[in-house]
Amino acid sequence: MMEHDMGDQRKKRKQPAGKWKFLSGVFFTPATVFVLSLLSVGMLLWFDRINERQRMNFDLCDALMDIQIKATSYHLWLEEAITGDTAVDIRKVWDEIDLAISLSEAILNGGKSEHGVILQPLKDSSLRKRMEDLKPLLTQIKKIGLQRIREPEVAGIGSAIDQRFDAVFKEFQDKAGALEMITEKSQLRDQSRSKRLFWVILLSWVSIVVGATAGLWGGEVKRRRAEEALAKVKDQLEIKVKDRTGELGKVNDQLHLELNEHRKTEEELRNSEKQLRSLSSQLLTAQERERRRIAAELHDELGSSLALLRIEFALLEKKLNEDQTELRERCRRNLEYIEQVADNVSRLSRNLSPYLLExxxxxxxxxxxxxxxxxxxxxxxxxxxxxxxxxxxxxxxxxxxxxxxxxxxxxxxxxxxxxxxxxxxxxxxxxxxxxxxxxxxxxxxxxxxxxxxxxxxxxxxxxxxxxxxxxxxxxxxxxxxxxxxxxxxxxxxxxxxx
Ligand SMILES: Nc1ncnc2c1ncn2[C@@H]1O[C@H](COP(=O)(O)OP(=O)(O)O)[C@@H](O)[C@H]1O
Ligand SMILES: [Mg+2]
Structure with missing residues (x-):
């Protein structure tokens, strides 16, 4: 029971916490980290674009302000010149309005600003439209100014031309102010946007770093666990191999013993087979010798005895009288019988010893x-x-x-x-x-x-x-x-x- 509880505890300790498991198992998968990286790259590009636009808007504001300053200076100095102020350098007056016109041209189609900043051609269509409306007003202001300088008697303060001049100038100021405001507003919007974007990018990078670290960490932990398990299995295997080698060694020794025994038995068997063979060979040789001896005995003893017997009977037959027919007949039959026996003896002796062979x-x-x-x-x-x-x-x-x-x-x-x-x-x-x-x-x-x-x-x-x-x-x-x-x-x- 105790052991069971302890085992459970061990298990619980080893299990990662629920949230962590979710983060490492579901959220920080390689796929999500990859998607997050792509998104953050996209956001970075967006961030760059907003910054670029902000910079352009800043330059535009700057240029607009310059135009307004120049136009206002032109207006002021022109009025002073018309009212007979001799200190006013009339060439500077025309320079001011020309600069304002060329600046508005640079805003529209690209060029250098008053402070040497390179201006890109204005792309935003609504801003461009406003700027295009503004530029002719400047030309008109210049044109009216020229007329007023040429004909000071009809263009004095309060004259109809002066009133037109003021009206056009006012229109210019209103439109320039409006354009400047729009640009500033857009700049402000971009500013807050870029701030938000910055934080989002930062957050996603933090996530990427955390995800990658979690992935690496998880992999490392898994690798370590696998290594540990492998080492354990290796140890067990080594023990088993050792045991098995011991067993095999024993079996091997036993086998060697048995083999030696087997060899000994085989050797003994071979020896006894050899003995047996030599015995049977000796037996057959002895049998052959005995056969020859019996054959010789049969031939010499029995053969010669039979030959003697045959001679005896032949003599006996000759000695018998003609009228002793019965005895003669017996003699003849005995002779025939002896002949048969002699034949048999000779065949027997031939069979016993193949003297023909020799x-x-x-x-x-x-x-x-x-x-x-x-x-x-x-x-x-x-x-x-x-x-x-x-x-x-x-x-x-x-x-x-x-x-x-x-x-x-x-x-x-x-x-x-x-x-x-x-x-x-x-x-x-x-x-x-x-x-x-x-x-x-x-x-x-x-x-x-x-x-x-x-x-x-x-x-x-x-x-x-x-x-x-x-x-x-x-x-x-x-x-x-x-x-x-x-x-x-x-x-x-x-x-x-x-
Ligand atoms: N040529 C043969 N034809 C038929 N049967 C044979 C022949 N040779 C051997 N056999 C059989 O094999 C047996 C064994 O023969 P063998 O060892 O010579 O013993 P034995 O002749 O004393 O019976 C015989 O009893 C016989 O049945
Ligand atoms: Mg036989």
Whole structure:
């Protein structure tokens, strides 16, 4: 509750007072200050014009007064001259009236005043009209004066000419006086006007200065507030960045730890994979050696025993009499049986150890394997096997032979194929082997993912053998569309046999 009140107070303090807000927000906008400036410039020009007019009116008054003085002097001196005053210089009399006429001319059309002031041609039409009425009166006064001087006997004081002279002079005085009064009045009006204008201009300038100051002040205050807010946000940001950097540092350390652990595990995995590979390689080598040993045993022991047995039975048969037909028949059947067993033993030993490989080389051994397979299972076999001298090491050749042997065994066991083809393609640095059949096919994924207890090891042993030799292995098959095994091996190197 307390905190709430304090917050309100703070808010109130920060709010500018109502009037001030109105002045700074509504009145002293840049637009109003600009308009005010324009207005004050206009008023200044107006002020100047009024002053100019005042000055002109002043000059006009001055000139009018001079004209009146000159005309009055002329009148006085002329009367004195006519009454016979010899002290009067008659030329001065004419100079006075001429000066008055030329002054009135200067007032109308511009020229110099009595005191050397330059007079502008009179522009105000009503004043001009009055002045134009005044000027002929002066000429008339001069003309009557001339007449009076020329004919003093008829133009004396109280004569008809004198009366006319006085009448014209009076008219001149009245009109000049009226003109002077009008001019003076206008001057007075202008004076008070210019005074008012001066104050208005002063006021508007004060407003402009106040407005501009208020604008600048307001801007400054806003800028300061924005700066403060920015500094605050910056501080907060810095704190956040610091926190985040700390967190990131921790995460980074954790990541480093995990990475090291991961690397260690990877290293261990690689080592155990290496061991596994070497183990399986050793296993396959041992298996191969064992097969050879059994094959040799079969060939040497069982083969020779069977050969001995065959000789024994042949001798026995010869020794039997012609009438011992039943025994002879038995001997013959046993001989046939021994022959069959010997055949089987020799095939078994051939399968166990591909001695043809050692004798004739890989291409011939493969061709023989394929033709035996075809004959045995009554399947059409086609092949394209190029010569491959010295492309692979001896152990690699045995592995290749075993892989193809297993793929043919699979075809014989599972495919029910009618046609089998084998193609070997030699590239620049590797050789590609492909065995294809047109049998019933199978689901590769399923065959590979079968439970290890259920499935045979043929496919995985094949791929393992290829992997040991550093090659790539590929299986393709679809149900009802046959199957294809292809593998690519690097020439003479790669793998553990090389
Ligand atoms: N050429 C083939 N045609 C049809 N099925 C095959 C062929 N080769 C392999 N298979 C299938 O793949 C399975 C796995 O083969 P393999 O690993 O050699 O084990 P095994 O031959 O001992 O069953 C076989 O059981 C068979 O279902
Ligand atoms: Mg198999």
């Amino acid at each position: 004798d004739l080389g890989l291409p011939s051994a493969l061709r023989s394997l394929l033709s035996n397979f075809g004959k045995h299972l009554n399947v059409r076999v086609t092949h394209d096997i190029p010569e491959m001298d010295h492309l692979f090491s001896e152990d690699a050749e045995i592995t290749i032979y075993r892989i193809i042997q297993e793929s043919l065994t699979n075809i014989g066991k599972h495919a029910q194929a009618r046609h089998v083809s084998m193609v070997i393609h030699i590239d620049d640095d590797s050789v590609c082997f492909t065995v294809e059949d047109d049998g019933k096919g199978y689901k590769v994924e399923q065959a590979l993912n079968k439970d290890p207890d259920e499935r045979g090891m043929g496919l995985s042993t094949m791929s393992e053998r290829v992997r040991i030799l550093g090659g790539s292995f590929d299986l393709w098959s679809q149900e009802g569309q046959g199957s294809r095994i292809s593998f690519r091996l690097p020439k003479k190197d790669g793998g553990m046999f090389s």
